[in-house]
Every structure is written in structure tokens, then in C-alpha cells.
Amino acid sequence: MNKLNLTWIIAFLSVILLGWYIYVDKEENAPQGQTSPFNAILQGNSFFGIISPEFPHTMIYGSLISCLIKYESSGNPNAYNPYDTDGREKFGCLQFGAIEFQDFCVIRYGLRNDIFDCDVQTICTDKMIADGYARKWGTLNKCIK
Secondary structure: OOHHHHHHHHHHHHHHHHHHHHHHHHHHOOOOOOOOOOOEEEEOOEEEEOOOOOOOOOOOOHHHHHHHHHHHHOOOOOOEEOOOOOOOOEEOOOOEOHHHHHHHHHHHOOOOOOOOOHHHHHHHHHHHHHOOOHHHOOOHHHHOO
16 A cells, blocks of 8 residues: 555544544533534634644544645645745645745654655644644635635
8 A cells, every 4th residue: 555545544534533523522522602622713814723632643634634635736745846836846745845844844843854755744734734834835725615
């Protein structure tokens, strides 16, 4: 099984798990005025999510990331764009620039330094979205309509 298939399977299972958790948690633990601790709130220029402590390592934004992958690279882990909208090179399934990949994925989040590894990019993207950096992807508007 190649990395691309494994990535899609992980994303699919994450979405299923998230849906189940939202359904189960909706009535029991939801704070007043919210339907679930996973409610996503589009606020200003950032996309924030509230992460449940029961699932600290589960991909929270799986379906959003799957959509970003679709529009950024059509799922190609070796995608390369020599001149993105900002005029800089972008790499991999989520089209990271070299500077952003180093700053966020390698330095801030301590992930493996392999810009073409779609699994690394997916984990990094999940962490970036949780930290409010979803607007780094120009295709975000296509995914949150």
C-alpha cells in the first residue's frame, strides 16, 4: 500500500471518528451555546478549533485537510509548483513553502524534515489549523463553504 492510499485511509477514519465523537458528545458534554467541543469557529482571519483532551493525537481537522489536499495537489505527494501565487516554490501534497515547512513543521512541531512526506505535511497542517493558521492555504475558502 503506498503512502497516498494510507493517507486517504487515515483521513477517512479520522472523519468517521470525529463524526462519532461529535454525535456522542453533543448532548452530554457540550458547553452552553455550543453543540460540541469540536465546534469550529471562523473568526477574523483565523480558523480556530477547540480540541478535546480525550483525543490529543487524533487528527481533528481531517475532512478539512482532505479538502485542502484535493485542491492543493490532487493528492500528489510529489507535487511541485515553481511559482505559486506568492511567487515562491511550493512542495508536496499540501504545497508547503520551504520556509513555512522549516518554521512550522520542523522547528515548532518537531516533525521529520521531509517536505515531500504527505503524512508529515498532514500532521503539520492539523497542528497549524489548531493554532489558527488555516489561512496559510489559499484554497481554504473552497473547503469551508
